[in-house]
Amino acid sequence: MSLAPRAVLVHRTTEYEELLARHGTHGQAAFFLSSRGRSIEDVRDRHQRARAALAEVAAAVPLRWRQARVERADLDRFLFGPEDVVVVVGQDGLVANAAKYLAGQPVVGIDADPGRNPGVLVRHRAADTAKLLDAAARGGRADELTMVEAVADDTQRLLALNEIYLGPPGHQTARYRIGPDVDGAAAEAQASSGVLVGTGTGATGWLRSLWQERGSGLPLPGPTDARLLWFVREAWPSPTTGTTQVAGLLTSADRLRLTVESDRLIAFGDGMESDALELTWGQTVRLGRASQALRLLD
Structure with a gap:
């Protein structure tokens, strides 16, 4: 029996999460941003959209597939396998960050915040994940960058x-x-x-x-x-x-x-x-x- 594909979801810590890690609470993070003329609401909204996209992508992975997640900072320590389908959920730059650790595995770029990214490398929406994974498993058309x-x-x-x-x-x-x-x-x-x-x-x-x-x-x-x-x-x-x-x-x-x-x-x-x-x-x-x-x- 052949090994089932593994969907590897690549994501990165959001700015909101980094602020909470640095300042401890939402209120302290909000005060810090307000002192610099920024609102935490926009930062939190982007965090929520990113996490919603990641959850939607994870839910679309077929039940027979295996699944793993890796954060950007851990890419250099993560072992990718030949049977992996790599799903990058984030911005264009995150695809580039992951590329150097791959060896020919198909990559699907999912735009976690449409409208804010150019979408050169994250070309797709979270709602399309299921059909994209099926295409990747079947050896669907891919650009060789x-x-x-x-x-x-x-x-x-x-x-x-x-x-x-x-x-x-x-x-x-x-x-x-x-x-x-x-x-x-x-x-x-x-x-x-x-x-x-x-x-x-x-x-x-x-x-x-x-x-x-x-x-x-x-x-x-x-x-x-x-x-x-x-x-x-x-x-x-x-x-x-x-x-x-x-x-x-x-x-x-x-x-x-x-x-x-x-x-x-x-x-x-x-x-x-x-x-x-x-x-x-x-x-x-x-x-x-x-x-x-x-x-x-x-």
Whole structure:
């Protein structure tokens, strides 16, 4: 007998819950927000809508299926299985947060608060969960969204759906050598605020802001395109550092090679700084398109 599918419901702590954890009571949280010109009623209403959506999704899981829940902060400790159907209930960013821990499992994005989210990745409503789970179990149509990876010379590996940022952990200067990962290719010594490598999914966010600020002539990729774009942030010239290799396009097989010349740099994906690669002087990291993609149910 084959193992029944497991619906893994991914959610995150709401702002209201965080306020209660920090301030102890509803009244104290309300006083704190009022001192900053905000009303707790809106925060509580959003909390209730999010929890109602999560409950509706949970109730729609077929009885013969297994079910599990994982909060955003626990994703790096949760073991996903090959038979899982991952149901993300929340905002677009939560899909990106979960993507790096998956290995081809189908993902269903449920918008927990329609009207407040762009709905690029959380494309569906809680009321549609039952038919979406059935489609996922039958191998229904899914978009294969390109992901980006960073692989260090000590075998550390990082995946991201939107972008990977590599730079200093604070406000220091990132020093490194950068160039294409091709034998004989010249690498340039640089000092900057860091390097960003992004996908077509990330082209609606941080990557697009850099692209627009630069007035870049490079074409932005689409979410399923194999192409990636990379930009160096705020590189500056000096007698020992240059600014000629500050942007580029990576096709499917291309890799960007970076050798660390700082005491410590980090690489993190999709804003998850708590789950970052730690890189020290002399280490090399290669960035490019990941072999796996995020299977997001259409």
